[in-house]
Amino acid sequence: MRVPLLGYAIFFATLQMAGLARYLHEADAARPLAVYAIGMVMRLSTITFLLLLAAATILRARPRGKARGLEPRISALIGAFLVYAIPLFPRRELSLTAEMVSTLLVLFGSAAAIYTLLRLGRSFSMMSEARRLVTSGPYRFVRHPLYVAEELAIIGISMQFFSLSTAFVLAVQIAFQLRRMHNEETVLAESFPEYAAYRQRTARLLPGIY
Numbered sequence: 001m002r003v004p005l006l007g008y009a010i011f012f013a014t015l016q017m018a019g020l021a022r023y024l025h026e027a028d029a030a031r032p033l034a035v036y037a038i039g040m041v042m043r044l045s046t047i048t049f050l051l052l053l054a055a056a057t058i059l060r061a062r063p064r065g066k067a068r069g070l071e072p073r074i075s076a077l078i079g080a081f082l083v084y085a086i087p088l089f090p091r092r093e094l095s096l097t098a099e100m101v102s103t104l105l106v107l108f109g110s111a112a113a114i115y116t117l118l119r120l121g122r123s124f125s126m127m128s129e130a131r132r133l134v135t136s137g138p139y140r141f142v143r144h145p146l147y148v149a150e151e152l153a154i155i156g157i158s159m160q161f162f163s164l165s166t167a168f169v170l171a172v173q174i175a176f177q178l179r180r181m182h183n184e185e186t187v188l189a190e191s192f193p194e195y196a197a198y199r200q201r202t203a204r205l206l207p208g209i210y
Helices: 002-025 033-059 071-088 096-123 145-159 164-191 195-201
Strands: none
Touching (some): 033 096, 071 145, 071 164, 164 195
């Protein structure tokens, strides 16, 4: 899985760089400067995340445990990649306020994902695998901060293409992400005896709630 994931990260980073170049070249003077600046930072943060993803894929440690069977792999792939179906739908015209909210969600989610990926370091995995138990940084508060960050960005993107169809795609993607979390926790519990205590004291997604 290392080579396909590396290819994915580099391919989409290249697309994002091309998109950033178009964004700079086709700047609309009528747009507020704040909206324009946030849009540029959002694209830069996405590029940074993808490049970090490529680096983590190359440098990650050997797994101590892996999920067994086909279902964990299918859940991981659908949970990770189904989101790329959303931009295939027609884009919505958003009000300035809605566009700002959408952009800020993508920006905040991407920035949080970058920070979480840096904390994961060589423990990063696309599939349900266990390399090292990380409980510091954002992992002190929730067990799956990377998924929380990614979903914030995905919701921001979905706002720009919102319809009943994209809402269904988003719901399916979230369902597979939840299954992916379950599979990862099963592998971590099997690989690290201390994971049970960590799971008891740490919320899954929202501190103090879930």
